[in-house]
Amino acid sequence: MKINLYNTLTRQKEAFKPIRGNQVGLYTCGPTVYNYAHIGNLRTYIFEDILKRVLVYNGYDVKHIMNITDVGHLTGDRDMGEDKLEAGARREGKTAWEIAEFYTKAFQSDLEKLNILDPTTWCKATDTIPEQIALIQELEEKGFTYRTSDGIYFDTSKFPGYTKLSHQDLDALQEGARVERNPEKRNSTDFALWKFSPEDVRRQMEWESPWGIGFPGWHIECSAMSMTYLGDQLDIHAGGTDHIDVHHTNEIAQSEAATGKRFFNFWMHGAFLIIAGGKKMAKSEGNFLTLDGSFTERGIDPLVYRFAAFLTHYRKPMEYSEEAVAAARNGLAHLRNQVRAIREKSGGRTGTVDTGSKDRFLSEINDDLNMPRAMAAVQEMLKSNLPPADKLATILDFEKVLGLELDRVDDTEGLPPEVLEKVDARNKARADKNWALSDQIRDELQAMGFVVQDTKDGTTVFPS
RNA sequence: GGCGGCAUAGCCAAGUGGUAAGGCAGAGGUCUGCAAAACCUCCAUUCCCCAGUUCGAAUCUGGGUGCCGCCUCCA
Secondary structure, eight states: OOOEEEETTTTEEEEOOOSBTTEEEEEEOOOBSSSOOOHHHHHHHHHHHHHHHHHHHTTOEEEEEEEEBOSOOBSSSTTOSOBHHHHHHHHHTSOHHHHHHHHHHHHHHHHHHTTOOOOSEEEEGGGOHHHHHHHHHHHHHTTOEEEOSSEEEEOGGGOTTTTTTTOOOHHHHHHHOOSOOOTTOSSTTOEEEEEEOOSSSOOSSOBOOTTOSEEEOTTHHHHHHHHHHHTTOOOEEEEEGGGIIIIIHHHHHHHHHHHSSOOOSEEEEEOOEEETTTEEOOGGGTOOOOHHHHTGGGTOOTHHHHHHHHTSOTTSOEEEOHHHHHHHHHHHHHHHHHHHHHHHHTTTOOOOOOHHHHHHHHHHHTBTOOHHHHHHHHHHHHTSSSOHHHHHHHHHHHHHHHOSOTTOOOOGGGOOHHHHHHHHHHHHHHHTTOHHHHHHHHHHHHHTTEEEEEETTEEEEEEO
16 A cells, blocks of 8 residues: 655655665664653654554565764754763763763663664664764765864855755845854854864864864764665655754755765654643753653553554644643553453454454555554444454554554463452452452452452453 | 744544544443443534635635744754
8 A cells, every 4th residue: 555654855745665676764863862862752753663663564674774873962053062972971970981871771761661663773873983984085075075173064055955855045044043153164054074172172982084083073973874774775764853954954965965866765754742831842941751750650651652642643743741641541541441352352362354444544554654543543443343353353453553562461360369369359258249348359459559340250350 | 033833622633625533531321239341322513813715614815813843952
């Protein structure tokens, strides 16, 4: 079935077609590892996970690269300010390398909790320094660079299609620029490819280069890594919407200037998470929420957040609130209970995937990843007249895309002995019609974290 | 100031010309000793406001109002 994806380059949905046969090269911008990811960041990775799962579900062989930016990303603007990693190191009294390692692990742990599939290859900016240097050299040979007192810069005026992604009017943009100019830059949009280490300060992360000791600029690593790992399989590049105007625009400029070839056919961007009051989530806004802080540590399944993310289309700002969490929490619990009930009705047997429901589901996810509609399709399937065994097979098939652990089977055999004893005692009390004792035991079990359900076939108990 | 986006029920949210998906919350019912869970039913004559185009508009056009994002580190 055809997949339509919204391409920022053309500002419209386009039929997706890989460059080479059945293979898809997917590059997703990973984090700069100087701090924890907040749940707004994670929304984008959930969107990218759905993108990948949808491609796989459609039968494509996806080669997915995600980078870890562990050097070169500056705290200031316009290529000024301090390296975020070095700043983080000073803040926490560790080395920049330790900072990168620590926050990379924390990030990967978040992805795992959200059931986000690992990329085919993780790559670190610091592992591709030679490739980045080679790319800069190529740009230098072709006359796209110039040298200032603090680094090697890309001259954006020499690349004709500079605004093809952002669609911005550069003249107007310059007039409105609110930031301090770097006086040595020829154009305000020019950006650093290589920065020299300061003469008086020894950086923790620095490398030899043809231009002197220093470190790479923020944008060059993504170009080098995508070309290194994907070669000519540059199909889809995804990231957050904030990257359109600067980061991705610069990536395209430097890559296409160097190779003379088109750099990625599809550019996809996820919208921000906003909190009540309508502000985006950012450290500077003072509303930095982490997955662990908002979910794991409060005893809420992190997949509740994944479920919540499905209820808003990825290109639209998503509102986050305690109310939204509660709604998603109930919604996911309900969905899992529905699956549980269906499994009981079918006696645990799975039938065949219903083609009509699958076609409906496919048409929704293949229409620019319309998860809100896909979730509606899921509900309609579950409430249909299909035989339970077929419903079970169908929902488990959808689960390949959803990744909500709907197939998680509660291990009733693994219940602790003290729970089983209480269940026995309660069953006896119920047989004696001693409702007071029965209710008391049920309260005790609930306090222990178990749900008690009486059905006509007996009592079932499972962790809540 | 420039560019872009959004405004749909109590809340979240699909829907881009043919008469308002879905979720959460709420109400009633079936089941149950009572619950819980599940299931069934109900829940926007109406889509920010005003004008226009059209047989027909939440969807198109013009104007207005409000909110947000990017342009500056940022998913």
